[in-house]
Amino acid sequence: MNPFVFEVGQLLRSGMPETLTQEGPAPQRIGPAMIAIPEGAEVRIDAALTPLGEAVMADATLHATLQGQCSRCLTALSPEVDLSINEVFAASEDFIQGEAAEEDEDELPVVVNDTIDLLQSFLDEAGLNLPFNPVCEGGCEHGDVPEPDGVSGETQGQPTDPRWAGLEKFL
Numbered sequence: 001m002n003p004f005v006f007e008v009g010q011l012l013r014s015g016m017p018e019t020l021t022q023e024g025p026a027p028q029r030i031g032p033a034m035i036a037i038p039e040g041a042e043v044r045i046d047a048a049l050t051p052l053g054e055a056v057m058a059d060a061t062l063h064a065t066l067q068g069q070c071s072r073c074l075t076a077l078s079p080e081v082d083l084s085i086n087e088v089f090a091a092s093e094d095f096i097q098g099e100a101a102e103e104d105e106d107e108l109p110v111v112v113n114d115t116i117d118l119l120q121s122f123l124d125e126a127g128l129n130l131p132f133n134p135v136c137e138g139g140c141e142h143g144d145v146p147e148p149d150g151v152s153g154e155t156q157g158q159p160t161d162p163r164w165a166g167l168e169k170f171l
């Protein structure tokens, strides 16, 4: 069973909020290149689902173990991670149109066959929150490992992200 897919038919009909926990294998890899929840890894999702009449609001937290490599010393990393999302799924066309006009946002995800799929929300969240260059927690165990041949010393220390370089003078 896909732990990202939640049944909401009953919730929409009853109008009562529900809190559900689902566990199962990740249907695909979730995260950037160096560290991610691997496909098939066990994940747990705690979801608070609130009916909004023509929509469902999902407030959910995913717990999983990441697999990756330190970008400096290539030690295997397997930290635990919690990712939280908050997403509204439209249950009717009216809701989609009204909401889109108001918020000028991307299209809302929709309720399909009385279910909502939180996967895309978590893929987005993982892309935003997981590190692109993960490193060992508390520094690399082997100290400063020499860079592989052919790499200059510019990666030593904490390189300044070029996006923020121009901001440094303001800090």
Ligand SMILES: [Zn+2]
Pocket: 070, 071, 072, 073, 074, 075, 135, 136, 139, 140, 141
């Ligand atoms: Zn390391």
